[in-house]
Amino acid sequence: MIILGITAFFHDSSASILRDGEVLFGIQEERLTKIKHDSSFPINAIKFCLNKTEINIKDIDVVVYYEKPLIKFDRIINSFISFAPKGFKHFKKVILEWSTKKLFIKKIITKKLSKLDNTQFRADILFSSHHLSHAALGYFTTDFTSSAILVIDAVGENATTSIFMGKRNKLKLLKEYAYPHSLGLLYSSFTQFLGFRVNSDEYKLMGLSGYGNKSSEETKKFIELIYSDIISIENEGNYFILNQDYFQFQFGESMIDINKFEFLFSLKQREETSQINQSHCNLALAIQTVLECLLIRLVEEVKLLSRSDNLIVVGGVALNTVAMGNIRKLKLFKNFSVPFAPGDSGTSIGALLAIWHLYLNNKERIKISPYLGNEFSNNEIKKYLIKNNIDFEYFDKFEDVIKFTCDVLTKAKIVAWFQNRSEFGERALGNRSILADPSIIYGKSRLNSQIKFRESFRPFAPSIIEEEALNYFEMGDSRYMQFVTKILPKYRCISDVNETSFENKVLIRTSKFASVTHVDYTSRLQTVSKKDNSKFWELLKKYEELSGSPILVNTSLNLKNQPIVEDIEDVFFTFNNSGIDYLIIENFIISK
Incomplete structure (x- = not known):
């Protein structure tokens, strides 16, 4: 059984693909078009999923769309009617948009997929509901045999908040x-x-x-x-x-x-x-x-x-x-x-899981990693480097790559870390990351102004090996940066910043690990296990040996207003147009 999941036309379009109970690939359209929060039909993401899995259009059994457009359209029309004649100009724009694409999802899917291999696409096209897609992602990616699920967003078709109860492989709506x-x-x-x-x-x-x-x-x-x-x-x-x-x-x-x-x-x-x-x-x-x-x-x-x-x-x-x-x-x-992609991008995966478990009644849970995107072999990388006359150093053993990376990080260098498959969702989890020593004086200022080119007040996240999390923070177990917690008092530098002006607060050194400690002593923590991401865990472990601390700044590998990098060309654009010192791409080292 092959199922293609699609999210489109509002924000954060994506596609994902499941075969015989395994989610093989998933990617946001923005990663391929380079348009952040791309809402267009995810034809590039669909091509990516099909190419990577070597699945043909004719092999697809079911396509599932993440929500029910007709119900959403009914709600929008009723809103305009209730406020008429206000908003007539916006009404005309919305009606044009809906009448040309959003109302005709089946037709668009059939047409777009038929064009991919010049054949008539004939598979079933099903529709999940928006909040059900969210709930399915949340529930079926856990080990819970029963759980309450709270779905909260702007709006789905008509619901803004839904409460579900999950038991075994079923979901029941309790209230909305x-x-x-x-x-x-x-x-x-x-x-x-x-x-x-x-x-x-x-x-x-x-x-x-x-x-x-x-x-x-x-x-x-x-x-x-x-x-x-x-x-x-x-x-x-x-x-x-x-x-x-x-x-x-x-x-x-x-x-x-x-x-x-x-x-x-x-x-x-x-x-x-x-x-x-x-x-x-x-x-x-x-x-x-x-x-x-x-x-x-x-x-x-x-x-x-x-x-x-x-x-x-x-x-x-x-x-x-x-x-x-x-x-x-x-x-x-x-x-x-909280799942790894709780926003709308994750609903293409959630819709897959809803069909697999609820519609097809499959009881066995699917193990899903957030690392669902592209990866590149050392041979592919080497060809690119030679073709573009880029100087590099290569290590046969990855342990030497890790040692080199930790050495330069302890010398206050900033590193682009590009390894294995890219992450699905909004957050870099150690495969498409910018890394730095969190204790550098003015490190946050440098990262914001010279690397990310973004607002000075913005904090950065720490990654830490899971075994050490509670030795540094009030809370552990935050595998996907889902939770903010406070750094322990013994690492804090000041006691109260409330009476300080905003301009001064931005410059205050709040803890020993200032780059990852917000002004209120909080951090959006990622705890890294060897099972989830062995390379990144080994890097953090080695860094602890050299620096005495198992914490690194981990921010997404991208520039301001751009999506996280997906492929080799993306990462070199970011590397060449920022103040990053080293690019570590698989076993290759590139320096400036």
């Missing part, structure tokens, strides 16, 4: 909350107001919240205003209502009524390129605080409904690693899991 009352849309609205891009930069808002002053009267006032004017809590149940007077996402291109937001918070909307001040940080902290309070109410409801010891959170809101870490700390559930 409907559009327009959405945690994802609420958070994205503040993302826009604070000058970041919706469906792209929510993680920047999360990072900025760390610079907010918890004890500030302004922060407290912002929180009070959000509760009094923006949302209201239902008397019965644990959800909330969005005050639509402040929002325009149901009928316009803007998420919010900017004038009303500005009047309410006595704060002008920030432009993307304008300076950030402390008020921006305090508002970011306010909405992060409200988000977490609402999430905690939801998680408590999930506990009451499911009576489960296990919780899985998935959907775009699960990418908020600060919230996920704080919820985990509550220990309402014995086990708490």
